[in-house]
Amino acid sequence: MRESWLKLGPGRNTHMRGREPFVEVSWEIAHKLVADELRRVQAIGGADAIYGGSYGWASAGRFHHAQGQIHRFLNQIGGYVSSRDSYSYGAGNVIMPHIVAPMDKLLDQHTSWDILQQHTTLFVAFGGVPVKNTQMTAGGAGMHNVRDALSAMVNGGTSFVNISPMRGDLPEAEWLPIRPNTDTALMLALAYILIKDDTYDRRFVKDCCVGFDRVESYLLGRADGCPKSPGWAEAITGLPASRIERLAEEIVSNRTLLNASWSIQRQSHGEQPYWALVTLASLLGQIGLPGGGFGIGYGTMNSVGSNGHRLRGPTFPQGKNPNETFIPVARISDMLLSPGERYEYNGRSYTYPNTKLIYWAGGNPFHHHQDLNRLISAWQRPDTVILHEQYWTASAKAADIVLPVNTTLERDDIGFASREGQVVAMKKMREPLGEARSDFAIFASIAAELGIAEEFTEGLDEGAWLIRMYETWRAGAAGDLGLPPFEEFWKSGRIEIPSSDRPIILLGGFRSDPVGNRLPTPSGKIELFSNTISDFGYDDCPGHAAWLEPHEWLGSQQASRYPLHLLSNQPSRRLHSQLDHASYSRLGKVSGREPIIIHHLDAAARNISDGDVVRVFNDRGACLAGVVLSEDILSGTVTIATGAWFDPVEWDSQNHLDKHGNPNVLTLDVGTSRLAQGTSAQSTLVEVERFDGEVPEMSAFCRPVINAAIANM
Ligand SMILES: Nc1nc2c(c(=O)[nH]1)N[C@H]1C(S)=C(S)[C@@H](COP(=O)(O)OP(=O)(O)OC[C@H]3O[C@@H](n4cnc5c(=O)[nH]c(N)nc54)[C@H](O)[C@@H]3O)O[C@H]1N2
Numbered sequence: 001m002r003e004s005w006l007k008l009g010p011g012r013n014t015h016m017r018g019r020e021p022f023v024e025v026s027w028e029i030a031h032k033l034v035a036d037e038l039r040r041v042q043a044i045g046g047a048d049a050i051y052g053g054s055y056g057w058a059s060a061g062r063f064h065h066a067q068g069q070i071h072r073f074l075n076q077i078g079g080y081v082s083s084r085d086s087y088s089y090g091a092g093n094v095i096m097p098h099i100v101a102p103m104d105k106l107l108d109q110h111t112s113w114d115i116l117q118q119h120t121t122l123f124v125a126f127g128g129v130p131v132k133n134t135q136m137t138a139g140g141a142g143m144h145n146v147r148d149a150l151s152a153m154v155n156g157g158t159s160f161v162n163i164s165p166m167r168g169d170l171p172e173a174e175w176l177p178i179r180p181n182t183d184t185a186l187m188l189a190l191a192y193i194l195i196k197d198d199t200y201d202r203r204f205v206k207d208c209c210v211g212f213d214r215v216e217s218y219l220l221g222r223a224d225g226c227p228k229s230p231g232w233a234e235a236i237t238g239l240p241a242s243r244i245e246r247l248a249e250e251i252v253s254n255r256t257l258l259n260a261s262w263s264i265q266r267q268s269h270g271e272q273p274y275w276a277l278v279t280l281a282s283l284l285g286q287i288g289l290p291g292g293g294f295g296i297g298y299g300t301m302n303s304v305g306s307n308g309h310r311l312r313g314p315t316f317p318q319g320k321n322p323n324e325t326f327i328p329v330a331r332i333s334d335m336l337l338s339p340g341e342r343y344e345y346n347g348r349s350y351t352y353p354n355t356k357l358i359y360w361a362g363g364n365p366f367h368h369h370q371d372l373n374r375l376i377s378a379w380q381r382p383d384t385v386i387l388h389e390q391y392w393t394a395s396a397k398a399a400d401i402v403l404p405v406n407t408t409l410e411r412d413d414i415g416f417a418s419r420e421g422q423v424v425a426m427k428k429m430r431e432p433l434g435e436a437r438s439d440f441a442i443f444a445s446i447a448a449e450l451g452i453a454e455e456f457t458e459g460l461d462e463g464a465w466l467i468r469m470y471e472t473w474r475a476g477a478a479g480d481l482g483l484p485p486f487e488e489f490w491k492s493g494r495i496e497i498p499s500s501d502r503p504i505i506l507l508g509g510f511r512s513d514p515v516g517n518r519l520p521t522p523s524g525k526i527e528l529f530s531n532t533i534s535d536f537g538y539d540d541c542p543g544h545a546a547w548l549e550p551h552e553w554l555g556s557q558q559a560s561r562y563p564l565h566l567l568s569n570q571p572s573r574r575l576h577s578q579l580d581h582a583s584y585s586r587l588g589k590v591s592g593r594e595p596i597i598i599h600h601l602d603a604a605a606r607n608i609s610d611g612d613v614v615r616v617f618n619d620r621g622a623c624l625a626g627v628v629l630s631e632d633i634l635s636g637t638v639t640i641a642t643g644a645w646f647d648p649v650e651w652d653s654q655n656h657l658d659k660h661g662n663p664n665v666l667t668l669d670v671g672t673s674r675l676a677q678g679t680s681a682q683s684t685l686v687e688v689e690r691f692d693g694e695v696p697e698m699s700a701f702c703r704p705v706i707n708a709a710i711a712n713m
């Protein structure tokens with residue numbers, strides 16, 4: 001427990017979060033204090049006073065998944081404020097159902113690599129197909145197929161074009177180094193050429209789309225006097241108009257797959273690149289053909305493009321949240337800083353609740369959220385912050401009550417992810433370290449304090465829950481697979497789930513019968529123009545795909561002060577911030593700091609050499625990083641991967657230096673638009689200078705001060 005919280009009570013000295021000693025207490029005291037505090041907060045503010053959005057990955061099987069545990073618990077005690085959408089594809093999640101279909105439906109149907117291999121002759125990748133990202137899948141990867149699939153396609157003669165500020169996103173390809181955040185302009189110009197040259201697919205547009213006229217008028221510049229021509233796009237994207245012209249010819253004359261990473265919608269107006277992608281693919285008319293059309297996420301996770309069985313896994317029942325209040329997940333600082341304030345989301349107006357208590361399990365907001373200095377201020381608002389963790393992450397250091405959780409190696413679980421072809425008996429490898437307990441055991445004890453032990457556990461222990469979950473699944477969702485009973489499964493350790501034998505082609509059914517297989521959009525067709533969105537009246541998300549300037553990019557005014565565009569992509573040596581303290585991640589550091597990739601020319605202009613420690617800064621914050629010089633990044637762009645443990649010199653909101661290199665001290669905390677309110681992390685400008693002073697020692701991986709145990713109170 002944070003010292004002031006324990007000695008003085010909730011809400012006291014909250015500005016000291018992150019810089020005060022902790023005091024160790026027994027589990028019994030901790031359970032009781034948590035239960036009492038939950039009761040107190042419920043009495044003064046109801047479910048609206050408890051933020052339990054608890055976004056994050058954790059790392060577990062189907063039972064110990066922290067999100068399932070915390071949400072079941074909070075549902076049963078009376079509800080909480082939840083979070084919607086994701087940091088992964090917040091903008092995509094809201095825009096796609098309006099124009100094609102929900103993201104999860106689309107991701108589940110992505111044309112499998114074997115079909116692409118047979119049919120695709122040109123693969124155009126906005127944001128590449130970074131193989132580093134396919135090391136994982138939510139729930140656990142099975143066979144890693146993407147690297148082999150890419151090689152097979154290259155060997156089979158498929159051409160690849162990598163449209164990205166970084167060559168390494170798809171090294172097998174021709175590299176078109178695009179200025180960050182300008183993909184929409186390129187896609188619109190390609191669509192413009194298809195219309196101008198009359199090479200677009202009139203039949204597909206007529207049978208499968210609505211709203212072509214409006215888009216045509218916009219592209220040709222009838223509406224705004226500005227044709228979205230290759231010359232127009234050259235000025236924005238930095239790619240030569242002649243190359244854009246040729247690319248338009250190439251996509252028309254090939255069986256072309258147009259892929260977009262998720263990163264390109266994690267930017268201001270992040271709805272637009274996806275709408276523009278769907279618009280371009282519709283004009284091309286290959287949607288629903290084997291190997292043609294669009295993809296949204298080849299190269300984001302191992303499972304995208306696998307031909308594994310689409311199947312829900314065994315589930316730990318969460319029940320229902322009796323409280324309807326939610327926030328779009330990336331609006332957490334806004335919520336904490338502005339209770340009672342109104343905001344727009346997806347066509348409706350909402351009010352931020354007044355948060356008194358944050359309860360988190362399985363996430364690291366002081367890694368994942370944008371503008372961490374702003375988050376520090378926001379984090380001081382609630383009376384109490386409770387967090388379950390395995391490690392002393394920055395978020396744990398900034399909590400009032402930290403409940404130590406055991407790791408995946410210290411408990412039994414069932415491993416499963418859709419399309420990964422297996423279910424795994426995740427057997428405990430050793431006893432938990434120290435007094436760590438599972439999230440389930442912790443919630444069960446707090447539930448007992450609150451008098452609802454039986455509701456939470458249903459009388460089952462962890463082992464009995466695994467059996468129930470497996471058997472319910474075996475008889476239900478997995479009924480067709482003929483799986484063995486639990487005991488046999490557990491003994492065998494792993495069961496393979498056969499691949500699906502039908503070829504999977506994204507939107508193949510819709511293409512062959514657009515009326516019989518109508519899409520879940522209002523028109524049943526692809527909406528190149530959406531009346532629904534247009535009627536929302538948002539100038540930051542109009543009724544069709546449009547080029548809208550990002551808040552920050554190389555073409556904006558701020559670029560004169562902060563001339564480098566900072567990208568923060570997924571790290572190749574870890575999953576987000578997890579195990580950053582372990583040797584594999586630390587081996588990737590440069591001069592002890594998180595690497596920043598800088599182009600030779602940008603470095604030379606600043607007198608910076610390989611291996612230097614630099615200060616990266618803008619008006620929102622500053623961090624140190626270790627320089628990696630490169631020619632494989634567009635000059636004017638720099639990259640720091642996410643996930644270096646946040647390590648401020650001082651834990652207050654005065655924009656202190658982060659000693660380690662977490663890009664989120666620099667990123668912008670503004671919603672993508674009023675439509676989706678997703679994260680705009682990739683729309684960030686910075687400056688970089690050599691750090692000539694004495695480099696401060698890192699403390700990210702040090703424990704906070706923990707005072708001796710208090711036996712009873
Ligand atoms: N600038 C920038 N920021 C980004 C992104 C970006 O591209 N740029 N990407 C965003 C994206 S897509 C994502 S998904 C987020 C990821 O953000 P997070 O999901 O918050 O990141 P993780 O590091 O995976 O955090 C998981 C935490 O759960 C803990 N944990 C593991 N197992 C358990 C368990 O069993 N129980 C409990 N209680 N805890 C456990 C781990 O120790 C770890 O601290 O980051 C987002 N942030």
Ligand SMILES: Nc1nc2c(c(=O)[nH]1)N[C@H]1C(S)=C(S)[C@@H](COP(=O)(O)OP(=O)(O)OC[C@H]3O[C@@H](n4cnc5c(=O)[nH]c(N)nc54)[C@H](O)[C@@H]3O)O[C@H]1N2
Nearest residue numbers: 088127133163164166180181261262263300569570575576
């Ligand atoms: N190893 C590893 N793999 C992971 C994760 C991890 O933490 N570690 N996290 C997983 C999670 S939760 C998610 S959501 C996915 C995310 O998947 P993505 O969002 O697709 O992955 P990123 O690595 O953020 O971005 C991919 C590339 O996009 C490029 N890019 C960035 N901005 C732009 C732009 O404006 N235009 C263009 N054309 N390119 C741009 C960058 O060069 C970057 O390398 O990755 C998953 N895979």
Ligand SMILES: [Mo]
Nearest residue numbers: 086087088089
């Ligand atoms: Mo993500």
